[in-house]
Amino acid sequence: MARSIRQVTRRGFLAGSAATAAGLAVVPRHVLGGEGHTPPSETFGSALIGCGGRGPGTHSDLSRKHGLATRCLAACDVHLGRAERFQHKAGSSCEVYQDFRRVVERQDIEVVAIGTPPHWHALISIACMEAGKDVVCEKPATRFIAEGRALAEAERRYNRVYQVGTYGRFGMSRNETNRQMRKLMLSGLLKPCKGRYVHRRGLKVKQWSGRLDVAPEPVPEELDWDLYCGPSPVKPYHPPRHGGTHRWYWDYEGGGLGDMGHHKFDPITWLFGKDGTAPVEVEASAPPASSEVSGMWGWIKLTYADGFQIVIESGEWGEPTGLSSVRPTADDLSEEATKQLAALPEVKECVGFGEAVKTRQKAGGNAEAAHRTACIMHLANIAIRTGRKIRFDPNTEHVIGDPEADRLAHQPMRAPFHL
């Protein structure tokens, strides 16, 4: 089954989104954005928060990928050198900030690209939406489950456009066969669903598991370490905690699974109609985890309420499950159920971020969908970190019967940062 799921390349997506953008009429924003918007500007004031790593690419994607004309007004990073480097590329209108709150306050910034480490993703995305801005945020959308619910609530409360920085679901949604699969799965007519999706390798487990032999060093002058730690506990400055190797640390992310997982499973949750719910049971094969850094694991089995399973094998530790993918099929439906399926509305293509901003629709990778995909990685990591089988309620979003495991789904934050 895995072979039939078309993997979308970045280039392929760009071609598709450019065509979409070209087809859009330019409509004054006072018409599209509702009462009160000043007419008619087609150039959006933009900002980048988190200027290292993927950050600059995420910002340039606002125009390249999403077809928005932008004028970059702010570059923000807790490491001033990184913000200044981006400012040089962004031009004279761009001002440098170290504290994201000063960027969020600016009323001339309408669209924000977020490229910080994940422990800041939800908080900054939410703050931007609270200030009336639309958001593209790098993946993963969140660091733990409660953040995702707050993110989706903010999107709903303020009616802003949010898009997580992964785009596999867009290519997936352009394929008619895939849309029919989504329709079948969303119908709930497969009872029980015998489908299974097995994903093997590609999650950089060893590469992004953490080193334990690193000594603390003085904090670099350009780095506001306290603000970097933000909602997470303030720990001694170990150089790998800042930069791309932040992925090693539970305080900031969730290893290769937490990071690459959003790319791998976002198209899958769309295809199989699981981007409005979460698994109900999760089991992992892994050694005891470190308290500080992510480590090795072998496989994870995630089961949804209808019986559909996602199985993830690292290929880097332990024995494989021996399981293979089973594609759900409408052939299993009764005659009556087949009629019911045919009567349901057709599934539409995902709406790109640029189009969503201009027309005030929900983007394909909206906060709810991004949150539900992120739940896969978070629940998998909870099973890995506890060594216990996890039962989860997708409605209350709490772990059932295991309050200690639930603490990892609902982590406290360091003041003054809260959801």
Place this chain on the structure above:
Amino acid sequence: MATTDTLADLVARVPDLDTGGGKKKGRETGKLTGPPWPEAIRDIFDPVLAGGRDAIVGLVGMLTEVDDGRDYKARYTLHGLCVYVCRKGKEKERAVVIDALGAQLGGSCPTPIQEVIVWELETVGDERAVPALAPLLNDPTVGPDAVRTLVAIRDGAAEPIRKALAQAKGPMRLHLVQAAGQLGDKQAVPHLRKAATAADADLRITARWALATLGDAWAADLCLKGARASGWERIKAVKACLLLAETLAAARDKRAATDVYTRLREACGADRDAYVRDACDRGLMELG
């Protein structure tokens, strides 16, 4: 603990760190591939637990103040134990671990070691850990982590946090105000109201958020006043107003919720606030 094995022998069974080499060259140096759970339980965790309280205290004694990796085997063992004893059927062992860890807090125990213990209590602690954590709540170094651990534990945490909040000055007050909000402690409302008018902006913002999540209609005037200000505080005051209205609506106090939405709508008349007015309108529509 078997008589022939010292605690050090058991901890030494944690595998050595990877030394790199192979295709990935140095990229995998310093990483740990732990033993499978059944082996870890048989060879390390159960034998350490057999040593009782003394073994846990001994394990804490093997931690180094500087987290430079020298003590990674002791840290890994301690954390693995804390996770392991949260399994069903390990309640007695868990009580021993909580008691042993809690007893190390305060006193002459170095601050970095206390921090590690507090972090581990976030994993293994329950209400039995609360008395050991409570005295740390006015300590500006370990205090924020102790607050975090108490919020994670929840059971029995509200009272000591409330008591500490009544006495708190300086930076710890902010952490305690936030904790009271996160725990939904209605008895903390008098302290939160006081903090909501403090000179410190972070404290004001956090206290108003806490009152809003608790559905304290008294906070409406303060939040609405903030919504007429500017900058970050205004953004957060608007959020507090919307949260308060939602909480009041959920508590079926339609009149109070309507009042907050209506007044917030009036306070947000500028073009830039169209989205806030829309949010108020949606809230009012849901109220019927």
